[in-house]
Amino acid sequence: MKASLPQGVRDFLPAQVHRRQYMFDVIKSVFTRFGYEPIETPVIENLSTLTGKYGEEGDRLLFKILNNGDFLAKVDQSILTKKNSKSLLPKISKRGMRYDLTVPFARFVSMHLHELPIPFKRYQIQPVWRADRPQKGRFREFYQCDVDVVGSDALVYEAELLQIYDQVFDQLGLQVKIQVNHRQILQGLIQKLDLAQDNKLITTMDKLDKIGLEGVLLELTKQEYGQQQIDLIRAYLRSSTLSEVRELLPETSAIQGIEELEEIFGYLENYTKQNQILFTPGLARGLDYYTGFIVEINDPKAEMSSLGGGGRYANLTEVFGVKNMSGVGVSFGAERIYQLMDERALFPQNLSNTIRCIILYDIPQAQSTVFDLLSTLRTAGIPSVMYPEAAKFKKQFKYAERIQVPYAIVIGQSELDSGLYTLKDLNGGTQQSLEALSIIDTLKNEIIR
């Protein structure tokens, strides 16, 4: 039997785990500084919680878990005879795998409402599963990383989430564009255009990044928008300031959106930004549940899709019977950020090797000396290993190279006799003859340095 993995899922080797951990640690440290606390939800959720929350495509891409035991026992024979997967599904599966972190968070807040301080500030970094067609950079099991505050409509939270984006990407070494808009402004445009609510304007505008302004306008023309409407949309998409938009959309709900963005930008007036924060009238963000401020992160140099996004939602927990829990949150596209950092070599170099020292020896009678020295190194806090048996040094140095350890202590007969061991810098190539205690001091200083 050949070892194999299902499509779209991955093993992580130590160097990858260290790099991913580094990325998540940077993100977490910023979240912590801003007073957000971690929560975790289970991978397995009831399908009743998940189904219908992600649209038809989502329902299709949800991983469903087969009921345990004799799952067919209570199924009506007539359903089986019809061979209809859709009608059989609810009979043989009542649980599914986490599809995102938003719905579980809404479920969590609804269930634990009385245990939580309100406003409740939380972050959550956990994997999710989607039965998407696997392709380059797209996985079926991948991490999401969300930060949200619920239970308040204060706009200071929008401002601090923008600061979080600014500081996380700065610390990761990525220069990004932070694009901001407001659903009420888009609403005002729709109002001004005198369109029905179920128009395709927002989904079409969402393609702005891919097909450009003229592409969007062309598509809209095909959708039978009139010339006057197209002209207004062009003027709207070309504007770059809140006051331009205010002039285009007077006496519409856009005014409220504009005022909210002004308040948010106002909070950041004295804040030294590391990245551009840009009002972007064309930013739409497809998701239905946003009701106010929206934001999206793009890498100006990459052709990749966004590195994150978010916004305010008025009614996240309503579906679970908890009303009036306005919230705002953003998420980090962890897998894309990782990929970009990897391509641009933005990870610190020393991340792959936590092991600092290896002891090599070629005489079996040194074994207990080696073991004791190893214990001493570890007690001193120096991550160390020994080659597991006396062997030819050439073989042992090969192993040392393989595990990328920076220092080796070499013990042969003369070292064993004299108690002076050879400490070899495997990167620099230098070596010195030292007593055990001096070796420990030297290595401890290395770690601190």
Next chain:
Amino acid sequence: MKASLPQGVRDFLPAQVHRRQYMFDVIKSVFTRFGYEPIETPVIENLSTLTGKYGEEGDRLLFKILNNGDFLAKVDQSILTKKNSKSLLPKISKRGMRYDLTVPFARFVSMHLHELPIPFKRYQIQPVWRADRPQKGRFREFYQCDVDVVGSDALVYEAELLQIYDQVFDQLGLQVKIQVNHRQILQGLIQKLDLAQDNKLITTMDKLDKIGLEGVLLELTKQEYGQQQIDLIRAYLRSSTLSEVRELLPETSAIQGIEELEEIFGYLENYTKQNQILFTPGLARGLDYYTGFIVEINDPKAEMSSLGGGGRYANLTEVFGVKNMSGVGVSFGAERIYQLMDERALFPQNLSNTIRCIILYDIPQAQSTVFDLLSTLRTAGIPSVMYPEAAKFKKQFKYAERIQVPYAIVIGQSELDSGLYTLKDLNGGTQQSLEALSIIDTLKNEIIR
């Protein structure tokens, strides 16, 4: 719709996440010191990898994932007509959820053999899923924590794994009994008793903790063991040193086991143990794949089952076609350890509140001053929040209490006018009037202290 969770799975609130993180960080820091590196494997594995590896019960308790799309499309109508869950299962499910960390590790080593240094030292801390009947302290989604080295049969690894157990439990504040035995010793006993290989001796002996020596002997009598055999087993189970057992089982394979344990204990002669490491002839450990050294952790004060265990296995990866990969590893019963630490209040007290400071204010015109001060606190590395709007102080102090923040900065009209803010120690009750910079210095010192 009421928010709900499936049976046997849990949400973790911030205080729990922090405590679990603390426990895992202690464990990881010891693993790191001993030169073990982290790996991660996916939750979703092929059922071909998982099935048949955990016995019949395991196959039953595995969570299976339904194939996506029209999963019945290619199923033979005759299978559906029979309404037989067992024969339908492989037609509609080809993937399952991780059931333990051992089989995925064997699969991992087999797949990545040429990318790994051999011997390969790894640890893995990830959740697993079992459709067990949920009960107190037993979950369907729970963490396992394994540390293994494969590709060497050197006994120094057994010795260092004992040190790891010793140091982890010491650092967590738990005093444990580390019980050690060897499969070859048990083999020698079976040989001496002249039993067939498929006898029930080991499974019966595994009940020693629960039913005691006389209970085990009684069960064996019922299994038609003769008096002479019972006498030998009694003498064996009553012995407490390797030399006693050596005398009981001469010229059997026990001798090799005894010599190996002597070598392992020899390495630890100069090591200062924090916990008892005991040769325990009655320790059997049910799992089939152990072939040498075995170990189990018990809490002397608790009636709970073991806190961990492990041993050497000669052929972990053989099923995936990779031979001669002897390994040894141990695991930590993370959920039980957590429960015990929680009951005994062994977690540091300051784990629930990462937030150090909250700014309270009752006049709307202070809002931008508050926001700027908040930014300054955060930039200085002090995890801080503000109450989201000007409100009655009583309400704000209630929130401060709820989030367990130790310091509050209070800003009213007079503070706004003077630039001297009130810093209140919410635990001690004292307060001082300070400039922003002095507040930051004070809080920074608090964090370091």
